[in-house]
Amino acid sequence: MHITFCRNYPPLPPLRVNNAPLAVAPSLKILGLHIQNNLHWDVQVKQMVGKAAKKLYLLKRLKRFMLSRNDLITIYTCYIRPILEYAAPAWTSSLTKLQTEKLEQIQKRAYRIILGNDYTSYSHALQQLGLKTLAQRREDLxxxxxxxxxxxxxxxxxxxxxxxxxxxxxxxxxxxxxxxxxxxxxxxxxxxxxxxxxxx
Known part of the structure; x- marks a missing residue:
């Protein structure tokens, strides 16, 4: 992977290992963190959002089994939310507004599931559940x-x-x-x- 901010990508000599050329990748996964060659975080956010969205199905299933609200909150905060906060100090400062909204949308969906018909708005859900927005939590982290x-x-x-x-x-x-x-x-x-x- 070549990290560059140039509009016109400069030609670089190919790297070889045992006479085999190394492929140039647009992003690289290191310890679960997706580093892009332009140092943006689109791939990382997409991966986190996709993985967390799949876990919301578990929350829906458990809600149908009449699990208590406190248990559902525990499952969300221990099983789903950590996915959205993995290695947060590395990428928080460089998030775009759209990326921030995509992450927050997952939490909104989780709160809708947990509160059911009692859900009126995101701010009301935060107050009712005694939790913070993901943006506030990332700043604290x-x-x-x-x-x-x-x-x-x-x-x-x-x-x-x-x-x-x-x-x-x-x-x-x-x-x-x-x-x-x-x-x-x-x-x-x-x-x-x-x-x-x-x-x-």
Whole structure:
């Protein structure tokens, strides 16, 4: 796989292993995460949505067996929702509005199944079930990941605090130095997004 953002794909020499040319793939699956050559997340979102949508059939079947609402919520939160949040810190910051809506639509369908005739709207269902939107949960997951990163051996992945850089005792000395991002692609990447969450 060649990662490039050029409109006109540059010709590159073929790679060979034992005189056999390696095929160039538009995406690659690594540890369950689909990486595309343009670093978009269309394939990853499509795979998650498709897999989770199939699991909703189980929820429908169990609803017919008169399972309690709490049991249905447990099944959704433990068996279906993790599919929609797999490796969330890696791709959350780069999601498009359409991709966000596709993921949220799965949760809406699940809540319709769980609540049945009591379902009136998504916001009412969230309040009634005491749950968060997937977008809110992804932000929480990313914030927890960022905090754990601060305490880990990979602390150097994040920039230094403003106090460490300036040496001054200011109100914002504990906040991380915001990376300079000249493009939206960089601004919407993981590290700047984590820094913005930690600086809130």
């Amino acid at each position: 990313c914030l927890n990941f960022a905090r754990s990163l601060m305490e880990s051996n990979f602390r150097d992945w994040l920039p230094s605090t403003r106090g460490d850089i300036s040496g001054r005792n200011t109100r914002n000395k504990q906040k991380l130095n915001t990376p300079l991002c000249r493009t939206n692609r960089l601004k919407n990447s993981l590290i700047p997004y984590l820094v913005s969450l930690l600086n809130k």
